[in-house]
Amino acid sequence: MASSKERILDSFENILINDxxxxxxMEAIAAAADVSKGGLLYHFPSKEALVDALGERLLTLSAVDRELMTADPEGPARYYVRTSVYEDSALDRALVAMARLAQQGHPKAQQNFAQIQALWLGALESSLGSRSxxxxxxxxxxxxxxxxxFFAGSGANQEFGNEMEQLLELVDLLQEPRRRGA
Structure with missing residues (x-):
């Protein structure tokens, strides 16, 4: 069973995603986490503390993803495209929750997004040798x-099937000049 602190953070994340x-x-988060408001304030004395903790979670999950990306035998570019499908993973949930905050102009959320975008772009650039x-x-x-x-329930993803392999072939074409030493 998750600790109270993790349940609170999970509840904050869920509310951001869904509502x-x-x-x-703070009241809604405490109720969703099944803790008293005092219990919530013990772990997170403010909403900013919750945002900070969610940001730390997102940065940690993104760093792990970057490590997996750079270690992938098919290469970071293929990994990035292949794994760019929403699967309701911990990383997906943290990304969407933080996106909700960033869309509202929350400065810390925007900073976190800038950090992870630079992290992923840096790994790709290092591998591909070209920023473009x-x-x-x-x-x-x-x-x-x-x-x-954003279109998971629309049926658009059901038609995706074999397209992923075709997209990965396009990724390979983009990498071709580097492979030839151009």
Whole structure:
């Protein structure tokens, strides 16, 4: 069973994802986590403390993802595109929750997003040797993620099937000049 602190943070994340920042009051978070408001305040004395903890969670999960990306035998570019499908993982949930805050102009959320975007883009650029090619691969993956995260119930992803392999072939084409030493 998760600790009270983790349950509180999970509840904050869930409320942000499902209902948005306005619904994420301290009272609603405490009720969702099944703790008293005093218990919530013991672990997180303010909403900013919750945002900080969610940001730390996101940065930690992103750093682990970057390690997996750079160690992937098919390479970081193929990894990034292949894994850019929303699967309701811990990383996905933290990303979407933080995106809700960033969309409202929350400065810490925007800083966290800038950090992880630089982290992923840096790994791609290091592997691909070109910022432009890295950005193209990243935008391909980001588009897939956006499509999967925001249109999951529409049936659009059900048609995806064999397209992933075709997209990965495009990634390979983008990498071709580097492989030839150009």
């Amino acid at each position: 948005g920042e306005r619904a994420a009051t 090619v890295a950005r193209a691969v990243k935008l391909m993956g980001d588009g897939l993620y956006y499509d999967a995260a």
